[in-house]
Amino acid sequence: MSAPDLTVKIGSMTMKNPVITASGVFGYGEEFFGLADYGELGALVLKTVTREPRAGNPPASRTAETPAGMVNAIGLENVGIEAFLSDKLPVALGYGTNVVASIAGDTPEDFAHCADRLDSSEVAAIEINISCPNVKKGGMAFGVDAEASAEVVAAVRGATKKPIIAKLTPNVTDVAAVAVACAGAGAEAISLTNTFSAMVIDVPTRRPVLAAGTGGLSGPAIRPAAVYRVYQVARAVRVPVIGMGGIWNGNDALEFILAGASAVAVGTVLYADPAAGSRVVAGIRTYMEQQGAKRIGELVGAVRIGE
Amino acid sequence: MSESGMGACPGDRGQPGTGAYRVRAEVAESERLPGDHHRLVLKAPRIAEEAGPGQFVHVWCHPPEEIGRPPCAAILRRPYSISRVRPPGEVELLLRVRGVGGRMLASKRVGDQLDVIGPLGRGFQIRPELRRAVIAAGGIGLAPVPFLIEALASQSVQVTLLAGAAHDAMVPYRVDRQGAQGASLPELAALGAEVAFVSEEVDGKLVSDLLEARLGELDPEQDEVMAVGPRAMLKRVAELTEGRVRAQVSLEERMACGVGACRSCVVPVAKQASPAAMAATEGGLATRSGEGLGYGRAERPAGLGATALQNGPTYKTVCREGPVFYASEIDWERLDL
Numbered sequence: 001m002s003a004p005d006l007t008v009k010i011g012s013m014t015m016k017n018p019v020i021t022a023s024g025v026f027g028y029g030e031e032f033f034g035l036a037d038y039g040e041l042g043a044l045v046l047k048t049v050t051r052e053p054r055a056g057n058p059p060a061s062r063t064a065e066t067p068a069g070m071v072n073a074i075g076l077e078n079v080g081i082e083a084f085l086s087d088k089l090p091v092a093l094g095y096g097t098n099v100v101a102s103i104a105g106d107t108p109e110d111f112a113h114c115a116d117r118l119d120s121s122e123v124a125a126i127e128i129n130i131s132c133p134n135v136k137k138g139g140m141a142f143g144v145d146a147e148a149s150a151e152v153v154a155a156v157r158g159a160t161k162k163p164i165i166a167k168l169t170p171n172v173t174d175v176a177a178v179a180v181a182c183a184g185a186g187a188e189a190i191s192l193t194n195t196f197s198a199m200v201i202d203v204p205t206r207r208p209v210l211a212a213g214t215g216g217l218s219g220p221a222i223r224p225a226a227v228y229r230v231y232q233v234a235r236a237v238r239v240p241v242i243g244m245g246g247i248w249n250g251n252d253a254l255e256f257i258l259a260g261a262s263a264v265a266v267g268t269v270l271y272a273d274p275a276a277g278s279r280v281v282a283g284i285r286t287y288m289e290q291q292g293a294k295r296i297g298e299l300v301g302a303v304r305i306g307e
Numbered sequence: 308m309s310e311s312g313m314g315a316c317p318g319d320r321g322q323p324g325t326g327a328y329r330v331r332a333e334v335a336e337s338e339r340l341p342g343d344h345h346r347l348v349l350k351a352p353r354i355a356e357e358a359g360p361g362q363f364v365h366v367w368c369h370p371p372e373e374i375g376r377p378p379c380a381a382i383l384r385r386p387y388s389i390s391r392v393r394p395p396g397e398v399e400l401l402l403r404v405r406g407v408g409g410r411m412l413a414s415k416r417v418g419d420q421l422d423v424i425g426p427l428g429r430g431f432q433i434r435p436e437l438r439r440a441v442i443a444a445g446g447i448g449l450a451p452v453p454f455l456i457e458a459l460a461s462q463s464v465q466v467t468l469l470a471g472a473a474h475d476a477m478v479p480y481r482v483d484r485q486g487a488q489g490a491s492l493p494e495l496a497a498l499g500a501e502v503a504f505v506s507e508e509v510d511g512k513l514v515s516d517l518l519e520a521r522l523g524e525l526d527p528e529q530d531e532v533m534a535v536g537p538r539a540m541l542k543r544v545a546e547l548t549e550g551r552v553r554a555q556v557s558l559e560e561r562m563a564c565g566v567g568a569c570r571s572c573v574v575p576v577a578k579q580a581s582p583a584a585m586a587a588t589e590g591g592l593a594t595r596s597g598e599g600l601g602y603g604r605a606e607r608p609a610g611l612g613a614t615a616l617q618n619g620p621t622y623k624t625v626c627r628e629g630p631v632f633y634a635s636e637i638d639w640e641r642l643d644l
Binding site for chain 2: 068
């Protein structure tokens with residue numbers, strides 16, 4: 001039997017396997033250098049950048065550990081698009097796999113500016129972060145509104161020929177409607193979910209643990225909720241869906257794939273196991289061999305409902 | 308084999324990167340100490356060889372072979388400063404057992420394996436011209452002090468340790484109150500330091516009170532203060548030493564990644580550090596040659612840099628650009644205590 005084919009295409013970006021890093025968690029890529037071979041992954045999605053550098057939310061604390069998860073409110077601290085292009089991107093490209101930039105902004109024009117600057121770079125695709133729950137302006141404010149989301153996608157579409165991935169928030173009533181609007185405006189893929197809005201309170205002091213008050217929950221705690229949203233979106237759009245939310249191993253990734261995801265991202269798990277991405281790839285490959293699946297596409301959306 | 312590489316790939320010592328190894332380390336000793344403290348000794352030769360005083364390791368609390376199963380509790384690694392390194396290739400940690408992660412580690416037995424990443428962060432810088440170091444340490448801040456004393460003493464630096472805690476049981480060492488010179492910590496004195504110890508409960512004094520009384524003895528060119536402990540103590544040390552003598556402080560903050568990626572553990576830094584500190588951080592990193600213990604090589608972690616802004620605060624990560632900073636680097640007014 002020939003080795004199973006894990007290749008995935010997202011627009012013009014071809015990935016050797018469906019496993020990528022989730023934005024934010026992986027920083028600019030350079031921080032993890034040496035702890036695993038990240039060149040083995042399908043793509044590396046780097047930390048969200050904005051037009052100008054941002055300091056992010058006040059510290060102490062920006063993160064809180066919770067059962068099977070963590071809540072963060074970093075607030076898009078980043079070096080800005082120019083330093084990203086000159087200092088960060090060249091290092092990440094050194095991993096030898098697709099590099100995807102993630103962008104955010106306060107206005108559609110901010111997004112378009114970043115996309116325009118990235119258009120001539122070597123990034124393989126651009127992810128639009130319209131789902132960050134931890135900033136006051138922009139971020140999730142776009143992602144909770146289908147029309148506003150489409151407006152951002154359209155603005156970016158006008159600024160770049162790179163594949164566009166719209167990253168959605170689960171903190172909406174109908175995530176499929178937002179996905180449909182983004183695909184209609186020119187997004188070549190939909191990724192979800194970003195974190196679930198969350199809060200942790202320190203009972204002795206009666207104060208929120210996070211300095212920002214609230215944050216976003218990630219990790220295995222959100223996985224079933226994320227799988228369901230991926231299932232909803234995959235049934236609603238024709239473009240590829242990238243699923244994420246608490247993936248820890250190959251089996252978790254396969255849940256997302258069977259629900260309809262063409263690719264999957266590892267996030268929080270990287271803090272525990274920096275080599276989790278390769279472990280997930282191996283788990284998917286083993287399952288394909290056991291099932292006799294020749295191409296990963298055979299498994300996408302292959303959940304058996306009502307059989 | 309007591310230590311095996313897990314995630315390392317060829318060329319992993321290059322820049323940028325953590326300069327750290329991910330290893331599977333065997334527990335060589337596991338000992339419960341008074342006051343909820345616990346001593347763990349790990350066989351981790353590569354970490355021991357590279358580590359410097361003030362650096363830390365990031366420990367996965369669950370069995371290494373279970374890393375593929377998501378845990379409900381302690382989903383993040385736990386950072387612990389390296390308390391000592393000792394031949395042959397052992398790394399000693401002193402934990403204060405408080406939360407679930409610490410309890411899991413305290414239950415480890417000799418022969419158990421741990422998944423450990425290290426050494427991480429920027430430790431204490433030992434300038435070639437350093438003549439005398441006064442270490443100010445409070446409570447569990449004493450954890451990295453043995454390593455620091457040994458490193459300083461091996462480079463012929465005269466070491467004074469001013470130690471303190473809320474009460475005697477809050478210290479992971481035996482407190483000796485029999486001496487005529489006041490209380491001491493004999494285990495640390497034996498490493499080559501003059502030691503003075505106070506507790507708020509018995510002596511009604513703070514470490515910073517001891518430091519204040521000694522400030523006049525310190526030479527601004529050749530002497531330095533190195534502080535580890537609660538933030539209020541560190542801030543007081545910064546106030547006392549400002550403009551008089553260089554001070555390095557080791558900060559703690561909640562971490563997630565441990566390598567500078569997630570930006571969880573940031574602290575506000577001053578827009579312009581004092582020229583002396585800048586020179587010391589950027590130009591003066593060469594240390595005296597290490598003599599067999601491997602901490603002679605001062606290596607600044609990859610220049611990830613602070614997120615520099617025109618307006619508003621600037622932050623640096625405790626895990627990567629720290630945990631040890633020059634006191635003049637920190638924006639103490641903005642730092643949450």
